Amino acid sequence: MTEMTPKSAGRLERFMHGLKRTRDGLLGKVSSLLPGGAATGTDWGEALENALIEADLGPETAARIVDEVRGTSGTRAPSWGQVRSAARGEILRLLAAPGAGAPSVPAAAAAPAGQPRVILIVGVNGGGKTTTAGKLARRLVAAGARVMLCPADTFRAGASEQLKIWATRAGAEFSGERPGADPSAVAFDAAAAAEARGIDALIVDTAGRLHTQDPLMRELEKVRRTLGRRIAGAPHEVLLVLDATTGQNGLPQARRFLDAAGVGGLVLTKIDGTARGGIAVRIVQELGLPLRYLGVGEGPDDLIDFDPEAFVDGLLPAAA
Ligand code: GDP
Numbered sequence: 001m002t003e004m005t006p007k008s009a010g011r012l013e014r015f016m017h018g019l020k021r022t023r024d025g026l027l028g029k030v031s032s033l034l035p036g037g038a039a040t041g042t043d044w045g046e047a048l049e050n051a052l053i054e055a056d057l058g059p060e061t062a063a064r065i066v067d068e069v070r071g072t073s074g075t076r077a078p079s080w081g082q083v084r085s086a087a088r089g090e091i092l093r094l095l096a097a098p099g100a101g102a103p104s105v106p107a108a109a110a111a112p113a114g115q116p117r118v119i120l121i122v123g124v125n126g127g128g129k130t131t132t133a134g135k136l137a138r139r140l141v142a143a144g145a146r147v148m149l150c151p152a153d154t155f156r157a158g159a160s161e162q163l164k165i166w167a168t169r170a171g172a173e174f175s176g177e178r179p180g181a182d183p184s185a186v187a188f189d190a191a192a193a194a195e196a197r198g199i200d201a202l203i204v205d206t207a208g209r210l211h212t213q214d215p216l217m218r219e220l221e222k223v224r225r226t227l228g229r230r231i232a233g234a235p236h237e238v239l240l241v242l243d244a245t246t247g248q249n250g251l252p253q254a255r256r257f258l259d260a261a262g263v264g265g266l267v268l269t270k271i272d273g274t275a276r277g278g279i280a281v282r283i284v285q286e287l288g289l290p291l292r293y294l295g296v297g298e299g300p301d302d303l304i305d306f307d308p309e310a311f312v313d314g315l316l317p318a319a320a
Contacts, residue, residue, distance in 0.1 A: 014304045015314030018296030022277030023315055026055050031320050035077050044077050045070060052087070055315075056247055057278035058285075065090050080320035088312050094281050095291075095308040111236050116148070116194040116202040118227055118234035122220060122261045123241035124253055125208040128269030128295055130159065132241050133205045134166025135295070135303035145200040147172040150190035152183040152223055153207035163205055169300055173199065183207065183219055184226040191230035204235070210253070217260035224262060238263045239292065244271045247279050251286055258287065269295030272302075280311065 016023075029051035031037055033044040045066050052062035068086035069078045111117035121133045130151075137147045149167045151160035160177045167174035175190035187204050194202040204227070206220060227234040240263040242250050257263055266289050271277050284291050291306040 011304065011307065012310050012313055014296055015294075015307070015310040016317075018271045018294055018304070019277050019311070019314035020272070021275040022055050022271075023317065025275035026051055026315070027317075027320055029054070030080070030083060033077055034080055034083075034320060037077075048078075048083065052278070054276070055278040056274075056276035056282065057091070058282045061090060061094065061278075061281065084316045084318075084320075087316055091281055091312050091315070092308055094285055095311070111234070112232050115231050116191070116199045116234075117236050118191065118194075118231055119201060119203045120224065120227070120235035120238045120261070121203065121205050121241060121267075122238060122257050122263065123208050123267075124210055124243075124250070125156070127208065127241045127243040127246075127250075128267075129208060129241045130162050130166065130205050131298065132239070132267050132269060132293070132295060132303060133163065133203045134170055135300055136293075137166065137172040137201075137203055138170035138300050139303065140201050140203075141171045146198060148190060148194045148197070148199045148202045149174050149176075150187060150202060150204045151176040152187045152190075152204050154179055154181050154183050154186055155207050155209060159205070159207070172203075173197065184222045187223045188226045188230055191227055191234065195231065217256060220257075220261045235262075237265060239265050239267050240289075241267045241269060242283060244268050244277060244279050244295075245274045247274075247276055248282070251283070254283075254287060258289070263289065265290050265292040267291075267293045267295065267303075268306075272296045277315065280306075 030048060033047050049062045049066045052065055053059055065087045069082050072082045121129045123129050133149060137149055140147045149163050149172050151163040153159040164174050175193045176186050178186055190202060206223060207216060209216060224235060238261050240254060240257050242254055268280055268291060271294050280291060293303050294306050296302045296304060
């Protein structure tokens with residue numbers, strides 16, 4: 001085990017906090033199956049499998065973990081150490097799949113020297129796009145970057161106002177606020193302003209209304225093309241924001257964004273609000289994209305770099 005520095009201890013704490021509901025749910029069910037627990041003697045394999053499925057790890061993963069535990073404990077009720085070791089191994093294996101790694105801020109393509117790096121935030125309304133844009137701005141500002149936020153959602157009343165509040169909170173600049181304007185024009189103007197003002201990172205928030213999905217996808221494509229016309233290679237990173245509390249149901253929609261918006265990385269928000277945090281593992285598996293950040297609360301500092309080791313430690317503590 002690597003030495004625990006204050007920084008890594010702090011990071012683990014954030015994962016422990018974000019995954020509390022999932023961990024408590026899992027432990028509540030698993031501890032009764034362990035030797036001496038209330039449910040000892042029942043079919044522990046089936047009960048363990050159900051507990052893992054309820055944490056949203058997926059039926060196949062749950063079955064593989066139970067098989068592995070059976071391999072070490074036979075028909076006797078397993079120890080927590082045996083459950084933890086099998087689950088840990090399996091989850092880390094899945095998270096290490098191609099693309100599942102987590103380069104920290106910023107990664108993806110580099111911006112040309114002296115030009116702003118452009119990050120486009122996409123996803124359905126209510127998933128946490130604006131909050132993520134604000135939290136990301138705050139992190140980049142704290143790291144010494146000059147950041148600008150742009151609301152390319154000109155359709156939803158209040159979207160631009162909400163982002164403006166985040167800009168003030170994060171110490172970032174703001175360019176936008178043109179209700180009803182063409183989102184591409186707003187993004188283009190922000191790119192020009194960012195270039196002129198020597199901004200390091202321009203974060204563009206977008207619309208996510210679902211009832212008009214086809215026009216939305218066309219609009220996102222246009223925003224991308226327009227940004228690229230103003231700044232070479234832009235957007236340098238497209239992040240798809242997904243809401244952990246919608247679980248599997250969000251995946252078909254997510255796939256539509258992948259095609260239209262050229263998504264390169266994922267952000268999973270509200271992991272603190274669900275007992276089904278295993279969804280993170282399924283999302284990485286099913287979309288085959290790196291999970292870059294986890295949203296662990298509504299506060300400005302509640303966005304953390306995804307780290308597979310810290311994730312499993314937050315889910316499966318050393319002692320049950
Ligand atoms: P948007 O429509 O995609 O821009 O979503 P918003 O950023 O407006 O977020 C919708 C709601 O989710 C707001 O109430 C946020 O405070 C909340 N939210 C966003 N991220 C998180 C998170 O990581 N944890 C929790 N608990 N709430 C979040």
